[in-house]
Amino acid sequence: MTKSVRNFQLIDNKSIKKDFYVLELSSGQPLPEILPGQFVQVRVDDSKETFLRRPFSVHDVDYTRNSLKLLIQIAGKGTSSLSEKKPGDLLSLVGPLGNSFSLPENDDRTLLVGGGCGVAPLLYLAKYLKSHKREFDILMGFRNRDRIIEHEEYRALSNVYLTTEDGSEGEIGFVTQHSLLRKEKYSRIYCCGPDAMMKAVGKFANENQIHCEVSLENLMGCGFGVCLCCIVKTVDGNVCSCTEGPVFNIKRLIW
Amino acid sequence: MTKSVRNFQLIDNKSIKKDFYVLELSSGQPLPEILPGQFVQVRVDDSKETFLRRPFSVHDVDYTRNSLKLLIQIAGKGTSSLSEKKPGDLLSLVGPLGNSFSLPENDDRTLLVGGGCGVAPLLYLAKYLKSHKREFDILMGFRNRDRIIEHEEYRALSNVYLTTEDGSEGEIGFVTQHSLLRKEKYSRIYCCGPDAMMKAVGKFANENQIHCEVSLENLMGCGFGVCLCCIVKTVDGNVCSCTEGPVFNIKRLIW
Amino acid sequence: MVNLEVNIGKTTFKNPVLTASGTFGNGSEFDDFFDVSRLGGILLKGTTLEPREGNPYPRMAETPSGMLNSVGLQNKGIDYFEKNIYPKVSLYKTNVIVNINGNYIEEYVELASRVNKLDNIAGIELNISCPNVKMGGMAFGTNAASAREVTKAVRAAYNKTLIVKLSPNVTSIVDFARIAEEEGADSISLINTLLGMAVDIRTLRPSLSTITGGLSGPAVKPIALRMVWQAAKAVRIPVIGIGGIMNSDDAIEFIAAGASAVQVGTASFIDPMASVRILEGIEEYLTTKGFNDIKDLIGYINRK
Amino acid sequence: MVNLEVNIGKTTFKNPVLTASGTFGNGSEFDDFFDVSRLGGILLKGTTLEPREGNPYPRMAETPSGMLNSVGLQNKGIDYFEKNIYPKVSLYKTNVIVNINGNYIEEYVELASRVNKLDNIAGIELNISCPNVKMGGMAFGTNAASAREVTKAVRAAYNKTLIVKLSPNVTSIVDFARIAEEEGADSISLINTLLGMAVDIRTLRPSLSTITGGLSGPAVKPIALRMVWQAAKAVRIPVIGIGGIMNSDDAIEFIAAGASAVQVGTASFIDPMASVRILEGIEEYLTTKGFNDIKDLIGYINRK
Numbered sequence A, B: 001m002t003k004s005v006r007n008f009q010l011i012d013n014k015s016i017k018k019d020f021y022v023l024e025l026s027s028g029q030p031l032p033e034i035l036p037g038q039f040v041q042v043r044v045d046d047s048k049e050t051f052l053r054r055p056f057s058v059h060d061v062d063y064t065r066n067s068l069k070l071l072i073q074i075a076g077k078g079t080s081s082l083s084e085k086k087p088g089d090l091l092s093l094v095g096p097l098g099n100s101f102s103l104p105e106n107d108d109r110t111l112l113v114g115g116g117c118g119v120a121p122l123l124y125l126a127k128y129l130k131s132h133k134r135e136f137d138i139l140m141g142f143r144n145r146d147r148i149i150e151h152e153e154y155r156a157l158s159n160v161y162l163t164t165e166d167g168s169e170g171e172i173g174f175v176t177q178h179s180l181l182r183k184e185k186y187s188r189i190y191c192c193g194p195d196a197m198m199k200a201v202g203k204f205a206n207e208n209q210i211h212c213e214v215s216l217e218n219l220m221g222c223g224f225g226v227c228l229c230c231i232v233k234t235v236d237g238n239v240c241s242c243t244e245g246p247v248f249n250i251k252r253l254i255w
Numbered sequence C, D: 001m002v003n004l005e006v007n008i009g010k011t012t013f014k015n016p017v018l019t020a021s022g023t024f025g026n027g028s029e030f031d032d033f034f035d036v037s038r039l040g041g042i043l044l045k046g047t048t049l050e051p052r053e054g055n056p057y058p059r060m061a062e063t064p065s066g067m068l069n070s071v072g073l074q075n076k077g078i079d080y081f082e083k084n085i086y087p088k089v090s091l092y093k094t095n096v097i098v099n100i101n102g103n104y105i106e107e108y109v110e111l112a113s114r115v116n117k118l119d120n121i122a123g124i125e126l127n128i129s130c131p132n133v134k135m136g137g138m139a140f141g142t143n144a145a146s147a148r149e150v151t152k153a154v155r156a157a158y159n160k161t162l163i164v165k166l167s168p169n170v171t172s173i174v175d176f177a178r179i180a181e182e183e184g185a186d187s188i189s190l191i192n193t194l195l196g197m198a199v200d201i202r203t204l205r206p207s208l209s210t211i212t213g214g215l216s217g218p219a220v221k222p223i224a225l226r227m228v229w230q231a232a233k234a235v236r237i238p239v240i241g242i243g244g245i246m247n248s249d250d251a252i253e254f255i256a257a258g259a260s261a262v263q264v265g266t267a268s269f270i271d272p273m274a275s276v277r278i279l280e281g282i283e284e285y286l287t288t289k290g291f292n293d294i295k296d297l298i299g300y301i302n303r304k
């Protein structure tokens, strides 16, 4: 997990849905160990308007090919520019950064909850859990059928449950309204998605005394703990989301 | 000659020699009339370090295809970035800008003198003179054989004489030392090249009472006469090189 | 239809987009690109009593997201202005404002009286902030007593709209904003350029003949915006925001921070149509956001 | 081999590349990236007497070629520093300098006396220029009398190398440079951040919780360079250049303009190896240009 600054070569850029791209990047050298929930800071070289790097969760890792994947949703200048990258282009990455999701106990009933672009770190987490022989379910929420991303990838790893706000696929409503949560007794939830989703899931977990970890997306200046810009209010005071997070046990957060 | 801001599409980018590129750009709409010696201001979009546009002489024009050519020598950040442009890329140009070389009288004995990247405006000038049925010779100076650019294109238009500093092709020395200048009695010289060359040619022209026009390459902020940054010291005081130039009669310049 | 009209001093501007002095020539340089009369107003290149040659070449250097200039108020003087420029700019159907500069207070006053006689000039922008001249200029704009004196004197000599253009090279912009207001200025405009410098490491010489010059462009926007916000809270006269405005988003930031109008400067060098594109962008933004009147956006961030 | 050594106060720096306070953590954050001991020195995150939580989120905004921050000196206080940070940084084979901050002069003095007892700390950087705290900070650095008083008091309490870090948010940087020199500072470092602001036009709210914040990065380089040049001409103590230094070319500009050393700040966020790359680049430049000693480059542009 030694951090480094490295050039990666883009080997594939797939548009998986309007505004969503999966970039596969490969390094000439072996990758360090990367844990699920960690992120990288990507430099956007060819945009006049981006000065700082942009943080993205590691979406998937292939150690045999020295490659990793990022799932990128267009949000502004930097992400647009990245979405236009072509195979062969070089991208400078700093990483791996941040902490990671914890490994569940063997007897934990685990649920992964994701929404929108927040599904990014969950794919690698799911693979990681699977390789560590942990069982888990996956619950994903989207605005509507057209916004659903990558659930096939997840189905290959475990049971996938869906909600859409308009009911166009899966159950209608938000993830916290899914019948699964009333049927199953989970002891551990990992969540990444829009703030509102994470708060709702956190509230549900709290009420039901479920261990819950969320992955936050704070604005970041550096990504490795020196600018103190990415702080999160916790019971221990302001802490850096890039070093003590991005994954936080909700018990620690003051929301 | 109405000036405008327009997107051109790159249709060809040919590396003609180390550090020299010919970019061919085409516009969806008909081109305005462009005179030889005029230039365009090119925006370099994908470089963090270029803020201002970069000026380049019009190297050639093809009204039937609505296209023009630029001859670009890598000098720094902007020119490097432009040299990497690929067919299909869009470039924003402001132009046509500046004045132009004058049309010689019918009985003028005209010589075009160029060196290094300074040959850029001379190709279009030569074609223009030819289409106006003026006769002229061309004298080009380079550091050595490897630096010679495009003399074949010029040979198709008229006699081309060469000098190289090391004598590896043509006569040895600087353009002003070429035997041609002792043999022929020119009444008009157009020159574009490094400062030292233009000054030497200007001196020669002055001494021999030859009408001489040079094309200057001052730093430019805007290119159309509003920033007053591109000034040249003349007998009439400081004037803008982008509007009253880039072509100046050497009699006007205070060198 | 959104109402874009703003009033500054005795002048009504049909929209809040003006051009910054020294970056828009005398307007006619833009005639090929768009109809200059569409703008709320244009500010002409800085004018002095006598013609000036300005500083020697090189006068410009590119910097990260900006540029340095040390033009030094090159212009042909007020006589030439009256004879040759005034008749032309009088034809524009927009407010024309003259940016005046002097070495001494007397020069400012004489210029103001001369401009006072020109019917088609809507106002004066009193430039006490040019960093590129040895005398006058920024010396007035960074010294409270001189700023007061020159404003008072010019106010006495001029009865149309008087805008004082402030220098950002000061510890407290608020002090200068207040002085301008107290001495009867109708408006303040800010910022002029920040004093900067560049070195050419190939030659190991300064990039500008004058060593230091004025920094403009997006690099200065955060500083300009902060000063506009501070000044707008400190005075009741309208504030005109300037500094690194490249697009309508930038202009909206200034207006939301308290500017009643904006001036587009360096942006016009890179895109000669920047000012009119900014105008269009503001209108679109207001429509999308459901504002009926630009006035509702002015100083929006200060409301609770 | 080029001699890169420079002397500042009582301290010898093996090379002129230092890191800027608040952008280099406590050094250890960079251990994975390169050997921190290669640098001439490191300046630690601003320390106060008591622990501080800093300002609320959001504390950062990206700007053209720069960024705004309003961290507000979040740190764990001097007790924690002595116990937990000091032992670690003592292991670096380079000069470690502590950046001290207070609300009152007494706090600065107490901090200085505490640091005075720490053998492995080469010097203090007296920060009178933080724009992001309500009390102290920039208030000291923009008022001549306070700047004098605090420098004098800290000087009396501290006998190793004392560097005073100046605020650029002043009319005359030269005045503050002279004050620091007169009161016995061994060196001045400049610039701290420029006060700036940004507005989020989607929400029409300021981008920072504190509304204004400190601007850093290449955007400020021309201003920083100008101030360093002015200050270096005005004082005899060595000047440390800071502001937008992203690569060795930038560093060389500062040195040629009069800086005896440089601090690399925001650049480290974008390239954690920026400082050591700058060091390598300076060495290469000197070799290529035929300089045997960095001292020959310091203030080069001022020579004829």
Ligand SMILES: Cc1cc2nc3c(=O)[nH]c(=O)nc-3n(C[C@H](O)[C@H](O)[C@H](O)COP(=O)(O)OP(=O)(O)OC[C@H]3O[C@@H](n4cnc5c(N)ncnc54)[C@H](O)[C@@H]3O)c2cc1C
Binding pocket: A039, A050, A054, A055, A056, A057, A058, A070, A071, A072, A073, A074, A075, A076, A077, A078, A079, A080, A117, A120, A121, A216, A217, A218, A219, A220, A246
């Ligand atoms: C730890 C972490 C992991 C992330 N993982 C992913 C991921 O896997 N896939 C993905 O698509 N996005 C991810 N994000 C969000 C992503 O970093 C931002 O969308 C991106 O930085 C926006 O850059 P931009 O230039 O396109 O947008 P800008 O033009 O800079 O801004 C557009 C909008 O995005 C917001 N924004 C800007 N920077 C950030 C930021 N650092 N974090 C959050 N919001 C920001 C702005 O406030 C603004 O509302 C992650 C963020 C963090 C902190």
Ligand SMILES: Cc1cc2nc3c(=O)[nH]c(=O)nc-3n(C[C@H](O)[C@H](O)[C@H](O)COP(=O)(O)OP(=O)(O)OC[C@H]3O[C@@H](n4cnc5c(N)ncnc54)[C@H](O)[C@@H]3O)c2cc1C
Binding pocket: B039, B050, B054, B055, B056, B057, B058, B070, B071, B072, B073, B074, B075, B076, B077, B078, B079, B080, B117, B120, B121, B216, B217, B218, B219, B220, B246
């Ligand atoms: C009217 C005119 C016509 C020109 N025609 C051509 C042409 O046809 N082909 C061509 O290759 N070049 C031409 N040039 C020069 C060209 O504009 C510069 O080489 C280019 O702007 C350098 O940009 P850069 O970003 O690559 O270099 P930078 O990284 O900006 O600087 C590298 C070097 O180039 C110098 N330079 C920067 N800008 C200019 C400028 N505007 N003019 C001259 N030197 C500059 C700098 O001082 C520096 O020494 C022309 C210049 C002018 C003014």
Ligand SMILES: Cc1cc2nc3c(=O)[nH]c(=O)nc-3n(C[C@H](O)[C@H](O)[C@H](O)COP(=O)(O)O)c2cc1C
Binding pocket: B221, B227, B228, B229, C020, C021, C022, C023, C045, C046, C047, C069, C071, C073, C099, C127, C130, C165, C191, C192, C193, C215, C216, C217, C218, C220, C242, C243, C244, C245, C263, C264, C265, C266, C267
């Ligand atoms: C080349 C140039 C010339 C300028 N000349 C003047 C001038 O004559 N009078 C004046 O008040 N301001 C002058 N300015 C300052 C601008 O009007 C404006 O205040 C400044 O550039 C900041 O705005 P910007 O960042 O949008 O360019 C000049 C600026 C530039 C770049």
Ligand SMILES: Cc1cc2nc3c(=O)[nH]c(=O)nc-3n(C[C@H](O)[C@H](O)[C@H](O)COP(=O)(O)O)c2cc1C
Binding pocket: A221, A227, A228, A229, D020, D021, D022, D023, D045, D046, D047, D069, D071, D073, D099, D127, D130, D165, D191, D192, D193, D215, D216, D217, D218, D220, D242, D243, D244, D245, D263, D264, D265, D266, D267
């Ligand atoms: C996030 C951040 C935090 C900073 N914290 C401090 C600090 O604690 N003490 C201090 O003296 N300067 C602090 N600074 C200012 C820097 O040390 C430096 O003076 C400034 O950023 C300009 O340099 P740069 O453009 O290279 O970043 C901070 C700057 C940034 C960007």
Ligand code: FES
Binding pocket: A219, A220, A221, A222, A223, A224, A225, A226, A227, A228, A229, A230, A231, A240, A241, A242, A243
């Ligand atoms: S992003 Fe800089 S400390 Fe977290």
Ligand code: FES
Binding pocket: B219, B220, B221, B222, B223, B224, B225, B226, B227, B228, B229, B230, B231, B240, B241, B242, B243
């Ligand atoms: S380049 Fe601006 S006036 Fe010539």
